[in-house]
Every structure is written in structure tokens, then in C-alpha cells.
Amino acid sequence: MTEHELVRELAEKSSSKIVLVVADGLGGLPIEAGGRTELETARTPALDALAARGTCGASVPVLPGITPGSGPGHLALFGYDPLEFRIGRGALEATGIGFELGPDDVAARGNFCTLDAAGNITDRRAGRIPSEESAAVVERLQAVRVPGVETFVRPVKEHRFVVVFRGKGLDGAVADTDPQATGVPPLEPQPLSAAAGRTAEIAAEFVDRARRLLVDEPKANGMVLRGFAAKPRLPGYEELYRLRAAAIAVYPMYKGLARLAGMQLVGHAKTLDEQVDTLAACWQDHDFFFLHFKYTDSTGEDGAFAEKVKRIEELDRVIPRIEALGPDVLIVTGDHSTPSLLKSHSWHPVPTVMAAATCRPDGFEKFSERNCTRGGFGIFPAKHLMLLAMAHALRLGKYGA
Amino acid sequence: MTEHELVRELAEKSSSKIVLVVADGLGGLPIEAGGRTELETARTPALDALAARGTCGASVPVLPGITPGSGPGHLALFGYDPLEFRIGRGALEATGIGFELGPDDVAARGNFCTLDAAGNITDRRAGRIPSEESAAVVERLQAVRVPGVETFVRPVKEHRFVVVFRGKGLDGAVADTDPQATGVPPLEPQPLSAAAGRTAEIAAEFVDRARRLLVDEPKANGMVLRGFAAKPRLPGYEELYRLRAAAIAVYPMYKGLARLAGMQLVGHAKTLDEQVDTLAACWQDHDFFFLHFKYTDSTGEDGAFAEKVKRIEELDRVIPRIEALGPDVLIVTGDHSTPSLLKSHSWHPVPTVMAAATCRPDGFEKFSERNCTRGGFGIFPAKHLMLLAMAHALRLGKYGA
Numbered sequence: 001m002t003e004h005e006l007v008r009e010l011a012e013k014s015s016s017k018i019v020l021v022v023a024d025g026l027g028g029l030p031i032e033a034g035g036r037t038e039l040e041t042a043r044t045p046a047l048d049a050l051a052a053r054g055t056c057g058a059s060v061p062v063l064p065g066i067t068p069g070s071g072p073g074h075l076a077l078f079g080y081d082p083l084e085f086r087i088g089r090g091a092l093e094a095t096g097i098g099f100e101l102g103p104d105d106v107a108a109r110g111n112f113c114t115l116d117a118a119g120n121i122t123d124r125r126a127g128r129i130p131s132e133e134s135a136a137v138v139e140r141l142q143a144v145r146v147p148g149v150e151t152f153v154r155p156v157k158e159h160r161f162v163v164v165f166r167g168k169g170l171d172g173a174v175a176d177t178d179p180q181a182t183g184v185p186p187l188e189p190q191p192l193s194a195a196a197g198r199t200a201e202i203a204a205e206f207v208d209r210a211r212r213l214l215v216d217e218p219k220a221n222g223m224v225l226r227g228f229a230a231k232p233r234l235p236g237y238e239e240l241y242r243l244r245a246a247a248i249a250v251y252p253m254y255k256g257l258a259r260l261a262g263m264q265l266v267g268h269a270k271t272l273d274e275q276v277d278t279l280a281a282c283w284q285d286h287d288f289f290f291l292h293f294k295y296t297d298s299t300g301e302d303g304a305f306a307e308k309v310k311r312i313e314e315l316d317r318v319i320p321r322i323e324a325l326g327p328d329v330l331i332v333t334g335d336h337s338t339p340s341l342l343k344s345h346s347w348h349p350v351p352t353v354m355a356a357a358t359c360r361p362d363g364f365e366k367f368s369e370r371n372c373t374r375g376g377f378g379i380f381p382a383k384h385l386m387l388l389a390m391a392h393a394l395r396l397g398k399y400g401a
Numbered sequence: 402m403t404e405h406e407l408v409r410e411l412a413e414k415s416s417s418k419i420v421l422v423v424a425d426g427l428g429g430l431p432i433e434a435g436g437r438t439e440l441e442t443a444r445t446p447a448l449d450a451l452a453a454r455g456t457c458g459a460s461v462p463v464l465p466g467i468t469p470g471s472g473p474g475h476l477a478l479f480g481y482d483p484l485e486f487r488i489g490r491g492a493l494e495a496t497g498i499g500f501e502l503g504p505d506d507v508a509a510r511g512n513f514c515t516l517d518a519a520g521n522i523t524d525r526r527a528g529r530i531p532s533e534e535s536a537a538v539v540e541r542l543q544a545v546r547v548p549g550v551e552t553f554v555r556p557v558k559e560h561r562f563v564v565v566f567r568g569k570g571l572d573g574a575v576a577d578t579d580p581q582a583t584g585v586p587p588l589e590p591q592p593l594s595a596a597a598g599r600t601a602e603i604a605a606e607f608v609d610r611a612r613r614l615l616v617d618e619p620k621a622n623g624m625v626l627r628g629f630a631a632k633p634r635l636p637g638y639e640e641l642y643r644l645r646a647a648a649i650a651v652y653p654m655y656k657g658l659a660r661l662a663g664m665q666l667v668g669h670a671k672t673l674d675e676q677v678d679t680l681a682a683c684w685q686d687h688d689f690f691f692l693h694f695k696y697t698d699s700t701g702e703d704g705a706f707a708e709k710v711k712r713i714e715e716l717d718r719v720i721p722r723i724e725a726l727g728p729d730v731l732i733v734t735g736d737h738s739t740p741s742l743l744k745s746h747s748w749h750p751v752p753t754v755m756a757a758a759t760c761r762p763d764g765f766e767k768f769s770e771r772n773c774t775r776g777g778f779g780i781f782p783a784k785h786l787m788l789l790a791m792a793h794a795l796r797l798g799k800y801g802a
Contacts, residue, residue, distance in 0.1 A: 065788030069801035083402045347792040379779035
């Protein structure tokens with residue numbers, strides 16, 4: 001019996017409410033030997049109070065030693081095994097710019113390139129054409145029509161864009177067309193399985209028509225397509241957990257990931273305070289609330305230890321407002337660690353605290369990496385967090401008599 | 402996606418260096434209630450310093466409660482699931498005496514026995530014939546030729562020896578010929594699968610020719626064969642981890658296990674100091690170094706608590722020399738526990754310490770079983786140690802975007 005089969009069997013309706021606050025990249029490292037991490041340095045009275053009355057743990061997003069991207073990191077927190085449910089690159093890129101993929105869609109990442117008169121690539125990134133110029137070329141590509149499918153082209157940044165093909169029976173198993181070299185033409189889209197034959201033909205037709213349209217574009221007269229992928233098939237929160245789930249996120253990537261799990265996007269908040277306003281405003285309409293805070297990750301990526309500390313303190317200050325709403329289960333965690341020391345995502349376990357009337361206290365008074373490692377949840381796979389959340393919300397029945 | 406698929410996808414080349422020191426049977430138990438283990442008794446300033454600046458954990462070689470032999474214990478440390486990758490008894494015995502198995506080999510363990518005039522077994526162990534007499538009989542067996550294959554016969558100890566059959570299309574699925582009783586003849590080698598028919602015939606032919614040759618050997622005129630097995634197919638370190646791995650071991654068994662994982666055997670060290678000399682001498686030529694120290698196990702097997710303590714202290718004294726080489730990741734652990742109290746291998750989790758600039762400190766100042774259990778790696782499957790080593794050496798890319 002898989003974990004999802006189990007939770008489908010045991011999930012029960014309830015009026016209890018669960019709040020999952022994800023401080024992106026929360027976990028850290030000391031910047032100097034013998035020192036403290038960002039979280040251990042921050043003054044966090046509200047988070048410490050949660051630790052004191054709740055249970056701590058350290059979550060492993062994928063496997064020990066494996067550093068996750070935002071996709072696998074969030075899928076795990078949402079209760080999906082990130083090694084079983086993979087989001088293809090094209091689907092993640094579309095998700096990241098807020099394009100809502102449907103069940104009949106195949107998305108690919110596009111790069112503009114420049115081609116010489118013979119059709120050979122002269123620059124694989126079209127001189128990193130500025131975003132505004134690129135957007136104008138993307139605009140022209142809207143006119144390309146391929147019989148039998150709808151196509152959507154959306155700008156990303158500089159030479160990068162997304163193409164989405166929409167039609168029955170499409171399949172993401174199509175090879176990249178980037179030859180990874182100059183002086184040769186882009187590759188033809190080749191099917192990697194029998195089911196993807198038609199998709200490869202459609203992509204080839206799109207590229208051909210686009211090339212004829214862009215023949216007079218001096219800076220971007222060609223393209224390569226990579227990471228063809230359909231929308232991953234995730235069972236949704238309503239189906240899996242019987243939860244009406246709301247997502248309160250600022251950035252398109254996290255909104256997209258929440259949509260993949262069937263959460264409803266709520267509000268248009270830009271700041272953390274506005275996010276909590278949104279939470280309060282939609283409190284009656286949902287059972288589960290995912291609130292995403294980006295800046296603990298971006299400061300870590302920048303290697304800005306002191307800034308990351310401040311962002312953690314900023315988060316700490318809104319915790320009492322969330323508690324005032326009376327959630328039955330309140331979780332604060334991250335999707336992965338982003339130590340300022342490494343200026344990147346890392347594999348280190350992620351500090352996690354849960355406060356609920358049903359928590360077994362573990363004797364820690366401060367929310368910190370080293371306490372979490374020894375906490376009542378121990379070091380646990382992130383994909384199990386939702387089982388713990390459901391249990392503490394008294395939303396899971398007994399397994400077996 | 403399996404762990405090996407994942408690591409193949411994510412492993413990156415780097416100039417970082419990883420040292421894995423395996424103190425065989427390191428873990429222990431207090432000899433009296435309320436007392437300390439061997440490791441907790443030993444004076445280990447260097448290992449304690451590693452614990453203070455690094456991360457501790459307790460590894461589980463196979464599963465909780467499962468006591469491993471040397472084979473599964475090392476396979477797990479090397480990153481192979483010991484329940485998935487099994488080394489057949491014949492292959493392990495050949496490996497243990499330093500016989501390098503090839504891809505076309507099937508090895509079996511042999512026992513000399515005595516047969517009466519009717520061909521029935523009178524002693525299944527040939528009176529535990531002394532090793533030097535047994536070796537002379539093995540020498541005679543070198544003359545046995547079976548058409549279509551090469552055969553190798555090597556002495557082990559007393560009545561035990563190893564036979565290796567080398568030829569295309571051989572298969573290890575052949576039943577033991579030991580009837581586990583006297584007064585009956587040895588069994589015929591029977592194939593356990595269709596693919597092993599020819600191998601069984603070859604083994605039968607070998608036994609028949611050997612019997613005719615040994616008819617005048619009063620102390621060992623017969624044999625039984627057990628544990629037929631081909632070389633296990635382990636993906637090697639270069640292929641899996643992109644590591645050029647060196648093994649610095651004294652005993653043939655551990656050299657053999659390292660060879661199965663594709664490590665290169667380096668040097669001819671006999672003492673621990675010579676092993677560290679070898680490590681220093683080959684430092685530039687490899688990325689990964691497995692250094693095996695036997696005597697923490699053998700003293701445990703002897704039930705010699707104080708001797709095991711001394712051996713741990715002997716190991717501690719060479720740690721600064723290893724650190725002086727500047728490894729990016731230095732790990733000290735064992736392949737299993739061998740508590741003096743039990744005079745045998747045991748299932749208890751194995752104390753593990755890793756020191757690296759990328760370690761998250763866990764607040765422990767002493768390398769001991771009880772600290773390791775609560776350490777930053779927690780209690781973890783030994784097969785994940787290599788993922789952690791690779792991550793801390795910054796040799797693994799990000800999983801998913």
C-alpha cells in the first residue's frame with residue numbers, strides 16, 4: 001500500500017485548519033567555525049514559543065545529501081515523493097512564469113539563437129538579447145499557427161521563452177533540439193517514444209514556420225527547444241486529503257507549484273503583511289493554507305547572512321497574527337536549506353516546527369537547526385510532513401481495527 | 402528513480418578529495434551495566450576534534466537489528482544497498498583470499514571430506530586436515546582440467562578451499578553438493594535454473610576428475626562444493642560517482658571488496674602508519690580513499706575490551722597525519738559494531754563522524770556512540786553515507802530546478 005493509497009483511505013472531513021508557512025531556503029550554516037546559523041542568530045521569540053509548545057524536527061527534502069530545486073522541495077512538503085513525481089523542465093518553466101498548464105499541454109523551454117545564411121547556429125543564446133527586445137520577438141511568434149493544436153508563446157527573460165502546445169494526445173517525450181554547439185543547424189525535434197511522434201512533428205512544423213517568420217530578425221532569427229514536458233499528474237489536495245487548500249504566494253513559481261497540487265490561488269498580496277491579511281480574509285473558505293515567503297532563500301543565495309537573519313526576524317514578527325486566527329495546526333519550515341555560506345540551495349536538513357494542541361512537546365525552547373535535529377519528529381523525509389499535519393489536525397482515521 | 406540513477410545524474414567532477422576511514426567493527430557496548438563503550442573509554446582527542454567541527458551520526462548497515470558480515474557491511478558504506486547487491490558465498494570466499502574474480506567466473510567454496518570405498522562420506526571436514534597438508538592436496542588439484550573452461554583452485558584454511566571456473570556463459574545457480582550427513586555420497590551438482598545447466602555439468606566433471614586424482618589421498622579423497630556464485634555486478638565508483646577511488650587495506654577480504662566496487666588497490670602497507678604513508682604517496686592520483694583498519698574488529702571478536710580501546714587510540718593518533726593532507730571530506734566510521742561483550746559482529750548502529758567545511762555542526766564535542774545517535778545525521782542507513790560524502794565534497798548537482 002502506498003502512502004497516497006493510505007491517506008486516501010484514512011482522510012476524514014473536519015473543521016480543523018492547517019497553516020503551512022514555507023520560509024524558502026530556511027535552513028543555514030554558521031558562516032564561521034563554531035558560530036551560529038542564520039536561524040540561530042536571529043531573534044525569534046514567536047518561533048521559539050512555537051518550538052516550546054510544539055514539536056520540532058529536521059526534514060530531508062529528497063534523500064540525505066541531495067540538494068533539491070524549488071520544484072522537488074515543494075512537492076515533498078506538499079506530500080508528493082519528489083523521486084516519483086517529477087516536473088519536467090518545460091512544465092516547470094511554464095509554471096514558473098504563471099502559465100497554467102492543462103491536461104492536454106506539452107511545454108518546452110525555448111532559447112532564441114542566431115542562424116547564418118546556411119542555417120547554422122552562430123550564437124546559441126542570441127547574444128543574450130535584452131528581455132524587452134526578446135518580448136517583441138515572442139509577440140511576433142503569437143502569429144504562428146500549427147494545424148491541429150493551439151500554441152502559446154510566452155517570454156521568460158533575455159533569450160529565454162516558453163512554448164506550449166495544446167491538443168489531444170500530445171506527449172512530452174521529445175528530444176531537445178539544441179545541438180550544444182555552433183556552426184551546425186538546430187536538431188530536428190525527434191520523438192523519444194512511439195507515443196510522441198505526432199508531438200515531434202508538430203514541434204518541427206512550429207519551428208519551421210517560426211523560422212520563416214523570423215527570417216528578417218537580425219538578433220534572433222532561430223530557436224532551439226529543450227525540456228519538452230507535459231503537466232505532471234499529481235492527485236490534488238481535495239482528492240487526496242479532502243482539504244480545500246489555498247495558496248498565498250507572491251512569486252509565479254510557487255503559485256504554479258501550488259496549482260499543480262490543486263490549491264486555489266488567493267489574493268494579490270505583495271508583502272508578508274498583505275499575505276497575512278489575505279490569510280485572514282479567506283480563513284472561513286479553506287481548511288489548508290500554504291503561505292510562501294521568498295526572501296529567506298534569496299538572501300541566502302546572495303550570501304547575505306545578516307540580511308537573511310533580518311528576513312527570519314521579519315517572518316517571526318507576523319507569527320502572532322497567524323496564531324491569532326486560531327489554526328489547529330501551524331507549521332513553519334522551509335523547502336530546503338540555502339546557507340549564506342554556500343550561496344546556493346543545499347542538502348542540509350530543514351528546520352521544522354509544528355504547534356498544535358495534539359503535539360507531544362520535546363523539551364526545546366528555541367527554534368534552531370541543532371534542536372530540530374534532535375526534536376520529537378527527528379530527521380524525517382519531508383514527504384511525510386503532510387501525514388503529520390493531517391494527524392495533528394485530527395483529520396486521519398485509524399489504520400486497521 | 403533509484404538512488405543509483407539519481408547519483409549518476411547528479412555526480413559532478415571536482416578536485417575535492419574524500420577520505421573514508423573504516424575502523425572495522427568500531428561500535429561497541431559497555432562491558433558492565435552503566436559503563437562506557439570501548440569508544441567512550443578510549444582517549445581520542447583527534448576524533449573528538451573532528452566531532453566538534455563536523456557532524457556525527459549513527460549508521461545502520463542493513464536494517465535495524467540486522468547484523469552484517471564484512472561483505473554487506475562494506476557494500477553499504479560504499480553506497481550499495483546490501484539487500485539488493487548480494488555477494489554469493491563462493492564469490493566472497495574468493496574475494497577474501499585475494500582472488501580477483503572476472504566477469505566470466507563462477508566461484509564455489511570447497512570442503513575436503515573423506516569417502517569410504519563405496520563413495521560414502523565418512524568425515525565431512527576431512528578431520529579438519531591442517532592447512533599445510535590441505536595446501537598440498539590443493540596443489541595436486543591444479544592438474545585437473547575440464548574441457549571448455551579454465552579452473553583455479555586455491556587453499557583457504559584447514560579443509561577449506563576455493564574453486565573458480567572461468568568460461569563464457571557460466572552461471573552461479575548451482576545447488577550445494579554437501580548432503581549435510583555422513584554415510585551417503587556427495588550430491589551431484591544440480592542446476593537451479595535453466596541457464597546453469599552447463600555450469601553444473603562442468604562442476605560435476607571437475608568433481609569426478611578430482612576424485613579419480615585423489616583416490617590415493619588418505620586424509621582428503623573427496624570434496625563437497627557450496628555457495629556457487631558469479632562475481633556480483635556492482636556499478637563502479639568511476640561510473641557511479643565519477644570518482645577515481647583508491648583502497649588502502651592490509652587484508653585480502655577488504656582489498657577484494659574494494660576491487661568489486663572498482664577501486665584501485667594501492668601500496669603494500671602492513672601497519673597503520675604505512676597505510677597513511679601510502680595515502681600521502683598516492684594523494685594526487687585519486688579523489689576518494691578507502692582506508693581499512695582491521696584491529697578494532699579482531700579485538701572485539703576476541704572479547705578483549707582493553708585491547709580494542711588501545712586499537713581505537715592507535716587509530717586516533719594517525720588522524721592528524723590524515724588531516725594534514727587537507728581532505729575536503731574526512732569520514733571515520735565502521736562497517737558494523739563488534740562489541741567485546743558479544744565477541745562477535747552486532748546490529749548496533751555504527752558511530753560515524755564527518756568533518757568538512759560544509760558540515761553543519763551539531764554541538765557534540767566527543768566522538769561516542771551516544772552522541773552519534775543524536776548527531777546531525779541522526780540514525781541513518783549506511784548506504785546513504787556516500788550521498789552525504791559526495792554532497793559535502795560539493796560533487797553533486799541540484800535535483801530538479
